[in-house]
Amino acid sequence: AAGPPHGPSVARAAARAVLEDAARLDPPLVLDYLALVDPSDFTEIPDAYEGEAILAVAAKVGTTRLIDNIRLTFGAPRPETTDHRSATATDASTTEATSSGATSPGAPTTPQGPLGATR
Template sequence: MELIVARNREGLLKARTGGEVALVPTMGALHEGHRSLIRLARTRADQVVVSIFVNPLQFGPTEDFSRYPRTFDADLEVCRAEGVDVVFHPSAEDIYLPDRQVSVHSGRMGEIVEGAARPGHFDGVLTVVLKLFNLVQPHVAIFGQKDAQQLAMIRRMVADLDVPVEIVGAPTVREPDGLALSSRNRYLTAEDRQVALALSRALHKGAAEPTPSRIRAAAREILDAAGPRLFVDYLVLVDPATFAEVGESHAGPAVLAVAATVGTTRLIDNVTLTLNPA
């Protein structure tokens, strides 16, 4: 079946073929991590829709909206190779009314960790995701675990607003040296890329420790040794559902998450682990 490119609600309606629909929301610049999401989506539904939309609402005034990579022709080839049925590629005007007034507020959970570093970011994320859900009407949506707080926020929104979409998290895909795949990796110089490896090394080192204090200390040691080209925004050990910091007595799943700027490129990464206090 030929790949269909839809640019608005009418195009999406024409592309519907019946059966269950899986949505993979992206901002384009597709890489192997996105391919893994698409492959998972293919196992979950009859029709796979990939959205490609660089969402202006989730970028702050000092962030890289204009610089964010836009590689639509190459992205289409990825989608064709992976057997995607529909690519939804709207313009900002197709998504947002010029006099838009109503948005999703992410609440307290959207103001901590990544939300504290990027005020308003999760309001923009949740607003566009809810709009995509309403436009595409998927049965299931696939998101990467690399954006762990985003995944937790979307699950919270779906639960709080009774949105009839199943949310599935997919494992982070990494380069052989451990660097988490990201569309922003292309901005790293060769030197920066070597420095950036400190993020995955710190997470790996921390995850091997038994207690929250030792986990944080071991990870911080690696980050501190990375040198002045690595500026750490945060290193946190949090509950995966709420992103609240966990204490020494915490038992069960936790997320060790880091965000840092390497040179001029901001990167995030995380690992999920299980704490078993004595």
């Protein structure tokens, strides 16, 4: 079972693809672990999982160990709200870019960082 079209299996595959590309660089990225886990108990989530998850990565580049994580939500989108505290990072970057004149309102933005990279 591959799971939903935008579910955990897709997130894992995208992360692996980026990390495999980085492993071919000089110096190469050497993966310690890639885990997509339930934030309540840090167990791996199944492909049919819905709800919040954490994508966690640890790797080395040369002698430097890199550790990072990002929260992801799978399943139905959260309801829209006017409360600014519940805005997502994408909402904030879109607002920032729009207010600086970098993009026009409604223009799509590309997430920054290795998981936002396109192949």
